Amino acid sequence: MKALTRIFIPIYTISLLSACSTNGDAEKANNETKEPIPEVQIDQTQVSESANESNETKPAMTQAEVIEAIKTELKTDLSKVLPNELPLEKGKYLTATTKSDESRYEVVFYESDEPIAINHENLVDGQIATAIARLSGEKYENEQEASRQIAFENFSELGGQMVDLGYGITGYQDVGAGSLRTSWNEGRWAIAAHTRTAEEEKGVKLAKEATEFLETHALPIPKPNGFAHIDVYQKDNRIKWQDENVVYMIDQVKDPMIALEIATSFK
Structure with missing residues (x-):
């Protein structure tokens, strides 16, 4: 009887050890084959795609596209006369504000460091863009009234000191009154170039520069007339x-x- 007992105990011990080893290996295998939670992976993918979409930027509009968009914004019965392009500083973008009714319209052109929508509410405060020119068109009761706004003059008939x-x-x-015009x-x-009487040479210089420029650039064809006032001191440049x-x-x-460059950039 004692001999049987000695044989049984080792066999029973081996069986217990085998069972423990088998259970441990199964638990280890389960842990190693456990997959990540699918919901976490899907959420991360969605966030990544959303971030990529938000980082995408639309290409900036060309000047031609901006000008066409300005035409769309103008609600008027007048012919929408606009320049083909405006002289901007390198790297700047064109935008504008508009006002219009059936007989009048106004466009203020701006240049900015970044593309800005037309008629953006913060354009007028000068914080996000710089105004570079204003263009207006206005209908008058008749042609005679419109002519009075131009005040065309034939300077050869008026006379004065001649300048080549x-x-x-x-x-x-x-x-x-202290002013001198070379017309x-x-x-x-x-066309008249304005300066002060004490700086006559500046007025003549500006007049000559304008004459040279207009040899190769055409102003709009007026019906019947046009008038350009250009100013040495950059205070009162008007072209009508x-x-x-x-x-x-x-x-x-x-x-x-x-101002002359803009005026010569119309279709």
């Missing part, structure tokens, strides 16, 4: 032209030569 501006063009100088005619246009009973005007441009 080059290219076969003669300017005429007149003085009044001339090109076709249906009357008539289309029967409608008057178009460019103003609020600091540089007189840029």
Whole structure:
């Protein structure tokens, strides 16, 4: 009987050890084959896709596209006369604010560091963009009333001190109240360069620069007349032209030569 007992105990011990080893291996296998929770993976993918979509930026509109968009914003019966392009600083973007009714419209052009929507509410405060020019069109009761807004003059008939501006063009100088104008005619246009009497040479220089520029750049064809006032001191640059009973005007441009550049960029 004692011999049987000695044989049974080792066999029973081995069986227990085998059972424990088998259970441990099964638990280890279960832990190793356990898959990540599917919901976590899906959520992470959705967040990643959403982030990519939010980082996508639409390409900036070209000047031509901005100008076409401005036309769409103008609700008027007038012919929508707009420049083909505006002179912007390198790397700047074009935008604008608009006002219009059936007989008048106004566009203020801005340049900005980043693309900005037309008629953005913060454009007018000058914080996010810089105004570079204003264009307006206004319908008058008749052609005669529109002509009075132009105040066209034939300077050769008025006389004055003659100045050779080059290219076969003669300017005429007149003085009044401390101001001096060097004025001339090109076709249906009357053009005057303003300076102070103490700085006559600056007025003549500006007149010559404008004459040279207009040899290779055409102002809009007025019906019947147009008038351009350019200012040495960058305070009062105005370019107007008539289309029967409608008057178009460019103003609020600091540089007189840029004002002319804009005026010569119409279809």
